[in-house]
Amino acid sequence: MELKVKDDFDLEVIAESGQCFRFNKAENNTYRIVAFGRVLTIEKIKENTFKLDCSKDDCKKIWYPYFDMDTDYSAIRKKVGDNTFLKECADYSKGMRILRQDKWEMIISFIISQRKSIPAIKTSIERLSKICGDKIDDENHAFPTPIQILSVSPEKLASCGLGYRLDYIIKAAEMFYENPLLVEEMDKLDDEKLFEELKKLQGVGDKVASCVALFGYHRLNFFPKDVWINRALCEHFPDGYDMSLYAPYNGVVQQYIFFAYRSKNK
DNA sequence: CATCAGGTGAAGT
């Protein structure tokens, strides 16, 4: 299946943006993605043209929405222009998109993410998927559902390197197992209410709730503040960052800053 | 081997 993309779309930028943990570089110009119980291999074969190893039907129903192809990111990027630092970040991060990832997976993934490096987050998620997620092929397992997480012993769950986050994850799994419709019902809430509801979960504070809202619920105006963003803002906006500047796309700008600043300073 | 990692919740001012 060949896909032509005229809009901003850079696999490396997205893979290194910190929004996804199962989106990894494989061979040259090729990335392997595990999402929605499927594995996708996507290769850039020439400018604006990508080869996806999936059916036309899956491409249309799963991956097109996953890559958020209906949003015009070049238009958003071009709005960022009146500040030199932000313009540099946006140019450097050209190709960024905010993926439409699975909401439940984002809740657990970002609970795991706290005080962990990205490689460590990935390791935990892979282990967790392996011990209780559906097998997809010899190397890949789907992200587990709440009942699948609850069906393994806490000791075995702990072996995924979850540490003190173990209880948070079990509590979230119980919550969403008891209310299977809750994940989608929360999507009906406005940004502020959604944020409040997410923060009611143990282990979900401002940062994790913002990430889940932005990357799971696709609320593009959330602006998660992690150590990298805080360093960047401290350095370039000592008098404070004006959140009204790029509303309702603060989250996209956050991704530009995160990717550019972290790439240059790590 | 010590330090740090895309924070959070609870305890203490």
Add this chain to the structure above:
DNA sequence: ACTTCACCTGAT
């Protein structure tokens, strides 16, 4: 309301 602190453990 703000500040401080312990916390599991993999990666470097």
